[in-house]
Amino acid sequence: EAQVTQNPRYLITVTGKKLTVTCSQNMNHEYMSWYRQDPGLGLRQIYYSMNVEVTDKGDVPEGYKVSRKEKRNFPLILESPSPNQTSLYFCASSLSMSGQLQETQYFGPGTRLLVL
Amino acid sequence: AQKITQTQPGMFVQEKEAVTLDCTYDTSDQSYGLFWYKQPSSGEMIFLIYQGSYDEQNATEGRYSLNFQKARKSANLVISASQLGDSAMYFCAMRSYSSASKIIFGSGTRLSIRP
Numbered sequence: 001e002a003q004v005t006q007n008p009r010y011l012i013t014v015t016g017k018k019l020t021v022t023c024s025q026n027m028n029h030e031y032m033s034w035y036r037q038d039p040g041l042g043l044r045q046i047y048y049s050m051n052v053e054v055t056d057k058g059d060v061p062e063g064y065k066v067s068r069k070e071k072r073n074f075p076l077i078l079e080s081p082s083p084n085q086t087s088l089y090f091c092a093s094s095l096s097m098s099g100q101l102q103e104t105q106y107f108g109p110g111t112r113l114l115v116l
Numbered sequence: 117a118q119k120i121t122q123t124q125p126g127m128f129v130q131e132k133e134a135v136t137l138d139c140t141y142d143t144s145d146q147s148y149g150l151f152w153y154k155q156p157s158s159g160e161m162i163f164l165i166y167q168g169s170y171d172e173q174n175a176t177e178g179r180y181s182l183n184f185q186k187a188r189k190s191a192n193l194v195i196s197a198s199q200l201g202d203s204a205m206y207f208c209a210m211r212s213y214s215s216a217s218k219i220i221f222g223s224g225t226r227l228s229i230r231p
Contacts, residue, residue, distance in 0.1 A: 031217070040125070042207060042221040050217060058218065090161060097217045101149035102168060105219060107161035 002027045004108035006091050012114045013081055021076045021111050023091030031094040032074035033058070033105065034066065036087040043090065049074055050097065081115045088112050118143045118215060120208050120222035128228050129198050136183070137193040137225045139208030145169075147213035150191040152182065155205040155224075164206075167191055195227075203229045 004025045013019055025032065033048040035058075045058030049068040063085055065077040074093075078085060089112075092105040119142040129135040141150065152164040167175045167182045175182040183192040195202055208222040 035221075040223055042120075042122075042223040043209075044221070045218060048217060056217070059220075088159070092161075101147065101211050101213065101216065102166045104151060104163045104166065106163075110159045110161075112159075 002106070004091055004093050004106050006089075006108040006111050008111060009109060010112050012116065014116050015082055016080050019078050019081060019113075021078075021089060021091075021113070023074045023076065023108060024072050025074075025091075025093040025106070026072065027093060027095070027106065028071065029093035029095050029106075030071070031097040031105075032068065033092045033094075034064070034074070034076050035090045035092065036060065036085075037090060037110075038087050046076070046089075048097075081113075083115050086113060086115045118145075118210065118212055118220055120210050120220055122208055122222035122225050124225045125223075126226045126228070128230055130230050131200060132197055134194060134196045135198050135202075135227065137195075137206050137208075137227065139191045139193065139222060141189050141191060141208075141210050143189075143210065143212045145212040145214050149211045150182070150184070151209040151211070151219065152180070152191075152193045153207045153209060153221075155207065156201075157204070161207075165193070198229050200229050200231060203227060 034046040035043040047066040049055045091108040094105045121140045148169045150167045154162045165177045181194045211219045
């Protein structure tokens with residue numbers, strides 16, 4: 001089954017404790033992206049990757065890191081989480097974002113993060 | 117700057133009625149695409165419908181249609197014969213040619229269907 005998976009789905013942590021949220025897709029997609037969703041703000045892009053070893057900042061990259069060493073995986077790293085990073089996080093992938101505009105993104109199930 | 121605006125934070129509609137969810141956008145690009153996504157209470161994001169800026173016809177997908185008014189820069193989602201399962205958060209999104217690597221989202225509309 002074609003899908004984007006994220007782990008963990010739920011995470012409670014404390015300020016300053018490094019964490020990684022994994023994202024994996026099995027569709028051989030070139031493009032992957034991370035978003036955070038907050039009430040009243042919709043989804044905002046954190047980082048994206050056009051292909052392996054190619055990453056770029058989105059609209060809200062502060063406090064986050066990413067890497068794309070393999071095509072299928074795009075982990076999101078919070079080196080020192082803070083309470084304002086409490087949010088719902090989505091990973092998404094797309095075949096390519098350099099082609100047709102109608103190329104939509106496939107979303108993972110989301111990760112709910114609470115930073116105390 | 118590119119922007120998506122959804123002015124209805126929440127809506128209540130009676131089952132079987134049609135409902136229109138508003139979306140206006142701002143871009144200086146001539147080539148762009150507009151998307152609608154549904155997010156049920158379970159949290160996943162479900163793609164509903166797409167409209168390209170050069171598409172001559174309004175997009176339709178089953179009970180979903182997109183009322184695209186280019187001059188007004190609006191792309192409203194119309195759901196016909198609403199069902200209880202339509203209760204969800206709905207997001208309008210846009211991808212522009214000059215920023216093709218990004219999709220920007222509106223703040224969403226929470227739709228509740230009354231039985």
